Amino acid sequence: MDALPEAFSPLLQPRPCAWGGPVGKGRIRVLADDFRVWEVPLIKPEGEVEHCWLRVRKRNCNTAWVAQQLAACAGVAPSAVSYAGMKDRRAVTEQWFSLHLPGRPDPAWTDFHGADFEVLEQHRHRRKLKTGALLGNRFSIRIRDLECAEPALSSRLQQLARGGMANYFGDQRFGIDGGNLLAAAQMFTRPRRRLARAKRGIYLSAVRSGLFNQVLSARVQTGTWNHALPGEALQLEGKSACFVAATIDPQILQRLQALEIHPTGPLCGDGDSLCRAEALACESACLSGYDPWIDGLRAARVGSARRALRVVPRDLQWQWEASDRGVLSFYLPAGSYATSLLAELFALAVAA
Numbered sequence: 004m005d006a007l008p009e010a011f012s013p014l015l016q017p018r019p020c021a022w023g024g025p026v027g028k029g030r031i032r033v034l035a036d037d038f039r040v041w042e043v044p045l046i047k048p049e050g051e052v053e054h055c056w057l058r059v060r061k062r063n064c065n066t067a068w069v070a071q072q073l074a075a076c077a078g079v080a081p082s083a084v085s086y087a088g089m090k091d092r093r094a095v096t097e098q099w100f101s102l103h104l105p106g107r108p109d110p111a112w113t114d115f116h117g118a119d120f121e122v123l124e125q126h127r128h129r130r131k132l133k134t135g136a137l138l139g140n141r142f143s144i145r146i147r148d149l150e151c152a153e154p155a156l157s158s159r160l161q162q163l164a165r166g167g168m169a170n171y172f173g174d175q176r177f178g179i180d181g182g183n184l185l186a187a188a189q190m191f192t193r194p195r196r197r198l199a200r201a202k203r204g205i206y207l208s209a210v211r212s213g214l215f216n217q218v219l220s221a222r223v224q225t226g227t228w229n230h231a232l233p234g235e236a237l238q239l240e241g242k243s244a245c246f247v248a249a250t251i252d253p254q255i256l257q258r259l260q261a262l263e264i265h266p267t268g269p270l271c272g273d274g275d276s277l278c279r280a281e282a283l284a285c286e287s288a289c290l291s292g293y294d295p296w297i298d299g300l301r302a303a304r305v306g307s308a309r310r311a312l313r314v315v316p317r318d319l320q321w322q323w324e325a326s327d328r329g330v331l332s333f334y335l336p337a338g339s340y341a342t343s344l345l346a347e348l349f350a351l352a353v354a355a
Contacts, residue, residue: 014213015181019223020347021169026159027151028350035063037145038094043138048128053105058097058124065092069120076115077102087137101132137337149327159348163316168347169223170314172212173340183209191299207305210296211270218268218289219312228312231255234280237264238311245309247279265311271297272305314339
């Protein structure tokens, strides 16, 4: 495991853009209202049973803190509160939480609000809300101090709508200055060190994300991120299921062009790669030198999986508010990052 630090820096290198780089520059998150997110839940809660589901709007606060406030209001332990995913702190977001309240009445949620959050909706359901139980997220992001030519922006938006974007994990997955990867390296070199389960999961996810981005970066550089190689593991649009294409026939090419299927990259862990032949050789070359990281994931009993290299932003719209300001709105499936889409459009500074 001594080789881990040497493999640390490449996982944080700037990632190549799929469509040639930004066409403008500007600033985001000047105000919390400039970055808005709405969760699209996987299921609709219904029933009169033991889990209380809440739709909460929060502003300038993180998801874990809101979960703690909900637990305190209900008089339960923080472990009784769950949510599908973390949401940006400097933003206005609407997301779902669930609380395990068997045999207990609902607190007066409508009276439970503050400057930072409020409960918008409540339901009962037979099951708790699990991590990742989302269809996706809708975004509305304001770009200020914008310097961008309208024809170039319009052209790039059309490219993204018709051809999709590189499905990179965002920088937030890796922590400040890559701190989650550094913590993962320390965890792998000292496997008996006790860690909270949540932190352990964050560090393991950071490693898998960094390795995936390495493969995707290489595929972007060779122009194959949206093409299939012989032996490619291809994923159906909107599904997790994959199949292996031993040869790339005209039907596969047609389905790729129609955005019905996508090439995939590895979420490394315990288990053999699904891809074969040329696709496997490409993947192995991209991950050469990262064996200590992959061994650490396997030792942690993280199962291997696949993730699409390409994702298609839906309902992609741009609205000019002024000559130097506009709003980008779109939908992304769960697990894809708005910041990865923004990077295909603008070189952005984040307001302090």
